[in-house]
Amino acid sequence: MTIKNFIQKEIFLPRLKQNGVLVVYDPDQRYHELCLELNAEKLRVIDTSESSITSRFAALEALNEFGQPNPSLEGILVYVPAKSPITDEEKQRDPFAIYGACGSVFPEGDGDEFLSLCLKARADYATEIRRIFKDNPNPGFAVIDAVGGGAGWPNLQAMLKVESARDILFVLLTPSEAQKETLKTQASWVTEATALFQSALGLNLKTKMKTWNAVADELWRFLLFSEFVFDLPSDLPVALTTVPCAPQEALHLVEDLCDRLRNDRRTQAFYIERAEGIEKDLNLPAICEKIDDFGVRDTFPFEERACFNQAVDALKRDNIDRLRSVLNRHEQSVWVSRGENQAQWALLHSAASLAQACEDSDRQLSEHTRTLDTLLDFYTNNIREVDRIQREFEQAAGDLLDSGGASIEVISQTRSTYRKLIDKVHGIFVRHIEKSGWPISGRLSNADVFDKLVAPKLLESGRRVAYLLIDAMRYELGVELAKHLNEAGQIDVQMACAQMPTVTPVGMATLLPGAGQNLKIMNKDNQLLVVFGDQPLATVAQRMDVLRKKYGQRFAEMELVRFVRDHPKIENTVELLVIRSNDMDNDFEANPEAAPGLISRTFQKIRSAIYKLRDLGFQDVIIATDHGFFLNTAIEPGDVCAKPSGKWINVHERTLLGDGVGDTSNLVLPSEMLGIRGEYSQVAIPRALVSYRAGQWYFHGGLSLQEAIVPVIAVKIRAAEIGIGSKLSVMLNYKRGSKKITTRLPVIEVEAGASDLFAQETELLIEAYDVKGHVVGEAKPGGPVNPATRIIMLKPGDTIPITLKMDMDFEGKFVVKALDPITQTAMGKPLELETDYTV
Template identity: 25%
Template sequence: MHPLHDRISALLHAHLASKRIVVWYDPRKEFEPYFTELLDSKTTGEGLVPVKFKKLKVQVGVFRGSYFALRQQAEPHYAKEEPDHLLLYLPGETWAQKSSPLMELDLAGHRYTDLSLRREARHCLKDVGYSDGVIDDLLRPESLGYADLVRVLAGGGEGQGSGLLRTVFKETDSESLIAAWLADPNTDEKLGQKDAGAELLKLVASRVGATLPVELPKTRRILFRYLLVNEFRSDLQGSTVEIPGSVPAAGTKELERVRKIAGLLRSHHTEAYRAAADEVEQELGLPTLGIHPDHLGSLDTFRFEERALFGRCAEHIAERRFQQALDLASARQTSFWLTPERRSQWELCARMATLGLAMEAAKGQLQGLKDKPEAWFGWYTEGEEAGHLVDRRFRELETAVSTLEEDPEAEPAYSLIRQSYDRFLEGCTEGFTAALAKRGWQVPGALHQTRVFEDVVRPLPAKKALILVDALRYEMAVTLKARLEDRVDELKLRPVVAAMPTITPVGMAALMPGAATSFEVAEEGGKLGSKVSGTFLPDLAARKKWLKESVPASTDLDLQSVLTLAPAKLKAQIDGADLVVVRSQEIDASGEGGLGSVARRVMDGLLTTDLVKAMRRLSQAGITHFVLCADHGHHFARAKEDAMKLDLPAGQRIEDHRRCVIGRGLQVANGCVKATAQELGYTSDLEFLFPDGAGVFKCGGDLAFHHGGPSLQELVVPLLTWRARGADDQATEAVQVRLEGLPETVTNPIFTVSIECSQGLFAQPLKVYPVLMAQDRVVGEVVTAFDCERDDATQQVTLEPGRKATLVFHLKDESPASIQVKILDPRTDSELLKPKTLPVSLTR
C-alpha cells in the first residue's frame, strides 16, 4: 500500500491483538481515507466487514450517524465468551466520557481519541529519509491532508526539497514534476494554498541551475525559454550562432535534466509545449538567425527546424543527392512537429528520393544492354534493381500526390524528379526500340502472349479463371503479387511479350484460344482487328463469341459483376463453367479518360483491393486455379509537351493512336520507326509506325496516358498464376488486437491511431492489413506507420506482440458519411477485431 497506511495498520494490529476491541473517535475526520483504503469499496451498511490484519480476522464497522445502529451491528461479535476482534471507527465524533452509548466497548477495549495524522506522518517521513527541518516545512500548511502526505511519501525522500510539491502533483520524480507545473498554470493557485511556491523555485534551481523570480506566471515563461534555448543550443552541430535574449547556459549535469524535462513536455504535455515553443521561437526570432539546416540536430526543439530541414531535403532531391535526402526524411519520421499533413509531405520527399535512387541504379546498367532485346527484357524484369522498379516508384509517387489535399510543398524538387523520369523513359524507350527493330522485332527466349492460353490456361484442371486486365503493366503485377503472397498457394509471376501493336483489339485477341496456332493483325472492310485461326475478331463482342465457340464450358464476366453480385448469384453464374473469364477495363478506361489523379486512385484501388477481393469471391464460389494476364501495358507520365508530339505520317492511314499509326505506304519521318506486318510475324500488307522514343502522334487521346508502342512499359506484360488456398490452410491462431485513439468523428482525412496485439503463448510477429472501409469498399489505407514494419506494396503492417505501434490513416475517398476502421488478417481477410463505425464530417 504505502508507509502511512502500513504504520496505522501496525498500530491497530498491536491494540487488537492485546485488547481485541478498538474504538476510534476521529473528530477531524483525518483518517477517513485510511478506512476507504482498508475497506476497498466494501459496504458497512447492514453489518460489519471482515478485514485481515496480518493473521487477525477483524470485524470493521464505521459510524453512519447512529450510535445504536453501530452498537447493534457489533453486539453479536462481542456479547460472547470470547469476543471477536472488533474495530469501530467514528469519523467526526468526539468521545463523551459519561454518556457514550458505546461505553461498555470503550472500557473493554482500546479507545483512540487523540490520534494525530501529523504525528504519525512525521514518523513515516523520518523513516523514508526526510530531515526534521524539511519535515517541519512539509507539515506547516494547515490544508495538508492524508492524500497529500501519501503523495509526499511516494517520493521516498528523493530530492528532499519537493515534499510540499508532492501534495499538489502526482509525479514522483523531480523532472516530471517540473514539466507538469510548466504545462498547467492552474497549479499556481494550489501551490499558493500549500505554501509550496518557494519549494518549487528551490527544486528548479537545484535540478536545472536556473535562478528565477518568485512570481510563478513570470517564472514559467522564463523557465520555458531557459529550457528550450539550452536544449536547442546543445543540439546544434558545429554552429556558433549567437542566440538573443541573454539566456544563461546550463551546466553539463543540469543540461541532461534540461533535455529530460523538454522531452517530457513534448511527450506528455503536447499542447502546452507547442504554445510555449512557438512563443519562444517568435520572441527570439530564431528562424531569422541564418542557422544552416545542416547544423540543426535531431531533436526539433522548435517548429522552424522541421520546416528548415524539409527545405533542405527538397534541395538534396533537386541537386540529385538522393541518398542524403532519403536519410534525412527517414530520420525525421519521428519529429515532434510532424502533423499528419506534414508527414505526408515528408513521405513525398522520401518517395522522390527513392525514385531518384532507383533511376540512378537502373541507368548505370543501360550501357551494357546495347542492341540485344533479350538483355533489355531481362534487365527490366529480373533482379533487385530491375528496370521496372523505376516505373513502380514513379507510380507510387504519383499515387501519393493524387491523394494529397494540398499540392506538393517541395514543388521544384517534384517537378525536377518528374522531368528526370521523363528522360529515363525516353532513354529506355529509344534504346529498347532500336534494339528490337535491329533484331527483327522479336525477343528471343521470352514467352509470347499468343501462347498463354494453350501453354498455361488450357492445361489447368477445372475450375479455373482467366482474369484479363486491360493495360496492366508488369510492375503493377509485382505489387499485386505481393498482395497475394499470404493468401494463395503456388503463386508465380512471369513476364510475357505482348503482340504488337500494343492496343486492346490486338492484345486481347492474342490471349484467346487458338492464338498459338494462327494469329494475325488484319484489316477487313476498313476496320482493324485480329484473326485467330482465320476468324476476324475486331471487338469485344466478336472475342466473346469466339471464346464460347472454342470453350463451350466457359462463361464471361466483367470485374464489377464479380465484385457486386451476391455470393449465391455469382456461384450460380459460374456453376456450369469449367473456365471463367473475368475482364477488367478500369485501368485503360480511367487512363484514357484524361483525369490523371482520378486514374491514379482507380489503379491503386484495383491493385490494393478490387482484384484481391475478386479472387477471394471466385475462390469462395468454387474456382481453384487462376491465371491473370494483360493485353498490353502503358506509359503514364507527365502530359506531353509540343516537342514530344509527332506529326501524323503521309500515306493510307487505317487507325491512328497516340503511340502507333496503322496503314499502308506510311512515310517515315524524324522520330519514327516503321515495322511491316511480315516483320512482326503477320502475313498481311499492313505497316505500323511507332515513335522511336517516348513521344506521341498528334491525334486524339490523353497526353499523359497512352499505349500502342514497342516500349518495355507497353510490351512487357505480366502472367500471374496461383492456386486457391483451402479452408484448412487458413487457420489463424487466436489473436487479440487493440486500437486506441480512434476519433469520435473523422474531421480530418489524415488521422492517427495506436495499435497493439498479443498472440498466443508463443507470440510471433503478426501481419495485419489495416484499412478504412465504406459499404464493403476500401476508401483509405495506412500511409505511414511507426514502431512497426509497413510494406509499401501490400500496405500490410507487421506488429510485434506487446509493442504499441502508431498508424497514420489517409481517407482517400471523402464522400462516405461514415467509415469503418478494419484490421484484417491478410491471409483470410477475416476481421481481427470488431470494427468501429466513425461518422465523417470533414472541415475545410
Template identity: 25%
Template structure:
C-alpha cells in the same frame, strides 16, 4: 542504524558477493565512523574481526601504520583459489599505489574500492530532498559522516523533508519533478501556499545551471526555464553558430548541465507529448525562430521546434530539384521518427511524397545511364527491363509517386515534383527510342521471350482445371510484379515477361490472348473495321471475342472483376459451378486512363492490384486453385499532357484507325520521327501498314494526352504473365482475433486518415510476440484503400503489411483510393492465410470535402 549506513553496507555487500575481497581506500578518513558502526565498538586489536555487512558475514581488518602487517593479518583468510570467508581490508588515510602496492595481489584478486562520501550520501538524500537542497547540505567542505547520517534519518534531520517531493508525490526523480512542473500549472497554487518556490529555484539551479529569481511567481519561472531548456537543446543540436534570437537566453556552462537540458527536453516530448506542441510553439513564437533564416543543413537530428521540420522539408525539395537525390534520401531517413511527423499524418504524408520523388529521381538517373550503354539487341533490352531489379522498377516508382500525390490534400512543391517527372520522362523517351530502333534492326522479331499469342496454349491450357484466366486491360509489367508481392506467402507464384502483339491496343491484345491465337493470328480490317482474324473468325470487339472463346473452350465462365468481388461466396460458387476455365475481365485501368480521368487513373491503379489479389483469394476459397493473369498491353502514363512539340501529324492516306501511339491504314506519308512497318513484316496476312512514333511522341488524335498505348515502347509491349496456385480453403471470417484498433473516425473526411492498431493480449498464446498483418479498407467486398505509412512500426510498402509487437501501438495512415465508396470498414488480415483478425464493427461513412 540509519539509511546512510544501510546504503553503504549494501554497496559493500554487492562487491563482497561478486569478488569475496574488498580493499577499501579511504584517503580522507570519511568513513571511519561507518567502520566503527560496522565493528560495533572501538578497535581493541590488530586481528580480523567478524562483522555483518548488508546481511552478509565477513571479516574486517584495518590499516594501522604497516601494510605488511595488514597483509599478514588478511592472508590466512584469503589464501587458496577460493577464500573461505569474505574479507574487508580497510585503509583509512591511505592513497592507493597503483604501481607498487604491497596489497597488489589482494587488489587484483578482489575489488579495489575508493568511494566518495558525498556522492554516496547524495543517492541516499534524494529519497527525502531535491537536488537543490542537497547541494546546500553538501556544500560545507568538512561536512561529516555523522552530519549526513542525521540528514538521511527520518527523525533526526536538520533539514525538513522536501516540500516539492510531497507536492509532486506521484513523480519519480528530480528530472521528473521539473518536467511535471514545466508541463502543467496545476500545482502552482500548492507550490505558492507551501512556500516551495525557494526549493524549486534551488532544484533548477542544481540540475540545469539556470539562476532563477526567488521572488518571482511560478508561471514566470516556468516561462524562463522552458525557454532555457528548449533553446538549450536547439542550440546544442545546431551545427552552426546559434541565431541572434537566442542571445538573451543563457547557455548551460558544463557538459552535465547540457546533458540534463537535453534529457529534460526529451522527457517533455515523450512523457508529456500531448502538451509539448503548445509549449514548443509558444517558445518558438516568443523567440521569433520561425522568421529566422537558419541554414537547413545545420539543423541537427532533433526537431525541438515545429519550424525545423518545415525548413528541412523545403531543403529536401531543393535537393531533389537540384537532382541531389541521395542527399535528400539521407535527410529523409534521418527524420523518419520526428516528433512532429509522428503526430501529424498530413505532414508525414508530405515527407513520404518527397521520399518517393527522391527514389524516382535516383532510379531515373541510374536507368537513363544504363539505357545509354545498351546495345542493339532487342532481346537484351527486354531482359534489362524485366529481369529482377530491372528497369521496370522505374515505372513502379513512378506509379507509386503519382498514386501518392493523387491522394494528398495538398500537392507537394511544384519545382521538385516537376524535376523528377522530367527525369522519368527523359528515361522513358530514351528507352522507347532505343528499343524501337532495336526492334527495327531485329526486323520486329523477338525470339527469346514468350509471345502474347502463345500465352493460352503454353501457359493456360497446361494448368490443372479449373483455372481462372484474368484479362487485365493495360496492366504494365511492373504491376504484375507488385501483384505477386501482395499475395499470401503460402501461395505458389511466378511472373514472367511476354511480348504483346502490335499495335498494342485493346482489340489486338485481347484477341491475342484467345485460344487458337498461337496457330492463326492476323491483324486485318473488314469493311473498314480493324480487328483480328483467328482461323476463319473475325474478332473486332468484345462481343465477338466472348462468342469466339465460348465456341473454343467447353464449360467456360466469364465474369467481370467488379462482379466477382461483389458476389457472395455462395452465389460465386453457383456462378462458376462446373466451369473449367473462368475468364475474369478487368477494365478499370484502361477505362480511367482512356477517358481522360488522369487523377482517378492514378488512384485506381493501386486499388486494381489489391483487388486482383483479393479476387484470387476469393476464387481459391471457392475451389479454383490455379490462376493465370496477364494483359492485352501495358501503357505509358505521364502526369500531364504531351507538349505540342511531341504531337505529330497523322500520315494521312487510307486511314483505318488512329490512336495516340499508332496509325493503321494504307499509304500516306511517314511523318518525321516515326517508323512504318508493314503487316506482313509483323507476320500478319494483311496489306495494312502501321506507323509508330519514335520515343514517347504521340499523334494528333483522339484519346488522352497523358495516358496512352499502341506503340512499341517497353512499357506498352512487355506484359506480365503471372501464374498462381493457392490451395482451396474455407474463407475465415473470425472477427475476434488478437488485433485491436482504436481511433476509428466517425466519418472519413480526408483521403488520408490514421488509425492505431495493437497486438492484443487476448488469444496471444496462439501467436508469437510479433505478428505481420495487412490492414485494408473494404467496401462492398472490394478493397478501396490500404496503408501508406506507419508510425512506430515496420511497414513494407511493397506488400502493404505492418509488423506488430505485443504491447506496442502502431499508428497507420490509410489511403482511400476509391472516392466513390459511400462507406467502408477497416479490416486487418493475416497476409499468410488471409484470416480476418479484425473488422471494424460498423460502416464508416465517406464524406470527403466535409
C-alpha cells in the same frame, strides 16, 4: 551513498565478480585509497605504486593462487598509478597488461571517466555536477559529495509518487489528472520546485503565482527554448537574447526531457500543443526568418520547414547522400508525422528512392545492352523496380493537397531524373527492335498464354481453373501483385511479349485459345478491327463467345467486381471461369494523375477473388493482361512526334498502321516484323518515347518496355489452413477523443489489442465511409501502409499512426473502419468523426 562508495560497490566490485581480475590504471592517483580499502581475505589488492619488483612478484603469486582448483581468492585488483596502455607496443612494455588481458581494466571507455561516474552517482544533480567540472576538471570526492547538501524533494516525491529529479520534472510538465489535482490543492511543493528548477536546470522561476498552470507555463517555455538554443548552429537573433535559457551544463537533461515528451505517446499531443503556443508567443518564425539551419532537433514546428528546404536543395543538386542524411535525421520528427507535412516528406522519401534507383541502374546499364535478351533481363530484374518506385512517387505526388512551392520543384526534378534514364533505355530497345523485330524469339508470347498455360490444365477432368484478365497491368505491377498473393499458394511470375499494337481490343483477343494462329488485324472503314479466324471481335461479348463455343457448360465469365461483391452462384460444371477487370485502364484513361493511387482497389479485389475461388474448389488461377503502360509525367513542350509521310491510321496515338516511309523521328517496319498479321503492310512507331499527340500522360498502344512487356502470374491455390491463431481487436482513436477533423489528412491512431493469447499479426485496411456507405477516405500509402495494396500489418500491442487521405470534395459526418482485406468485415468498433475544415 558517497562517490567513493559508489565507485567501489557499483563499478569495481561488479567487474571483479564478473571477471576475477581488475587492473585499475590511475595516473592522477584519485582511486588509490578506495582501492586499498577493498583489500580483504578473499580479495587481494596489489599496490604497484610502492615497488615495481615486489608488486610484480605479488601479482604473479596471487594469479597462480587464483588459478588453482578451489582457490581461496575470489578476485585480484591490481592498482597501477599510470596511464593505461593503448597500443600493442605500450602493452608489451607494461608488466601488468597481462592481468588486464586475463580479466578487465579500468578505465574502459568514456563511461569510466570521472565526470561520467559522478553523473551516474548523482543523476539528480547532473547540471550542478557539470558546472563543477567546468570550473575544476579534477574536483575531489568531498566536492561531489557536497552537491545538493543532502537535500531531497520530500514533498514533491510524496505528492507525485516519483523519486528522481528527472521524473519529478517530467511529471510537473505533464501531470496526470490525479497528480494535477494534488498540485492544485497543496502549495508546499512550489518552494521545493523552485529549488529543483535552479539546481537541475538553472531556471530562476519568475512567476509569483503558486499555481501549477503558472509554474508549468514558465517551465515549458524555458525547457523548449533552451533545447532550441542548444541545437542552433548559428548565433541567436538579438531579439531572443533576453529570453531565459538553461546553461550549457544542463544540455543533457534538457534534451532528455524534450525527447521523452515528444516520443511518449501519452505526452506527445501535449508537447505539440505547447510547442505551437510557445512558437507563436515568441514570434519565432518571423524573428528567425533569415536562419537556414536550425540543427538536428526540431523543437518547434517552423523548424521542420527549414529542414524540408534543406532536403529539397540536396535533391536539386543531385546530392543523394546529403538528401538521405537529412531524411534519416528527421524521419522521427514529431512535426514530420503531422498529416500535411507527412505527405510532403513522403514525396521526398520517394524522390530520394527514385533518384538513387535511377543512378544505380544508369551505372549498370552499359553492361546489359549487347543483345535484346540481355536488355530484357535487365528490365525484368532491375528497370521494372525503377518503374515501381516511379509509380509510387507519382502516387505520393497525387497525395499532396498543395503541390506548390518546394514540392513542385521536387516533382519536376525527380520526373526529369527518371525520364533521362528511361529515354536512354528506350533508345537502346528501339535499336534492337529495328534489327530483331517483335515478339522476341524464345520468349513467351501473350498469344500463346492460353494454349500453353491454361488449356493443358483443362485436359484433367474435374480440374477447375480461373482465368483473370486484368486490363493494363504492366510487368512491375504483376511482380507486386504476386508478392501480395504469396500466402494464397504457389506463385510463378513470368514475362510475356504483348501483341502489337498494345491496345485492349488486340491484347484481350490475344489471350484467347488459338490466338497465335487465328488472330488478324483488319481495316474496316479506316478503323482497326480484330478478327479471330473469320469472326470479328469488336466487343467483350464476342471475345467471350469464342471461349463459350469451345468449352460450353464448362465455361462461365463475369466481371471481377461482381464476383467479389455479389457472391454469384458458380455451377459445379464450370471448370474455366474467366474473371474480367478493366478498372485500372479506365482509371488511367479518365484521370492518369490520380490513377496510381487507385491500383490498390483492383489488387484487393483480385486477392479477395482468389480466396473465394479457393472456397469454390478452384485449384489454379492464371492472371494475364492485354498490355502495360508508361506514365509520361515529365511532359515538356515539343514532346510530340510528327507522323511520317504516307497513308496511316492512328492507334491510340502511339502506333500507326498503313503504308509510308520512315524518317529520323519514326521507325517504320513491315507489319510481320512486329508480329502483326492482316491487312496492314507497315507499322510506324516514334523512335523516342513520345506520342503522336501532345499532352498524353498515359501511354499504351506503342512499343516500349513498359507497354509491351507484361506479366503472367500462375497461382496454384493452397488449401485453407486451420490454425489456432485469432484476429486482433483493433481500436481507432483521433486526437485524444476529438470528434472533428480540421484537415483533409487527419492522423488516426490504430491500436492492436489481442482478443486472446493466440492473436497473431493481422492485415487490415483503414477506410472512411459516409452515411450512404461510399468510401470518402483511405489510408495514405507510405510507412506501414503498403503503396500497392494499402494494407497495414499490425502486431499484438502495436500502436501506429495512420494518415487518412480524405476525398477533397467531401464534407460532413463519416465513420472510419478497420477492415479485413479479404472478407471486408469490420475489426473493432468504427470511429465516428465529422469534418470541420476552416477553408
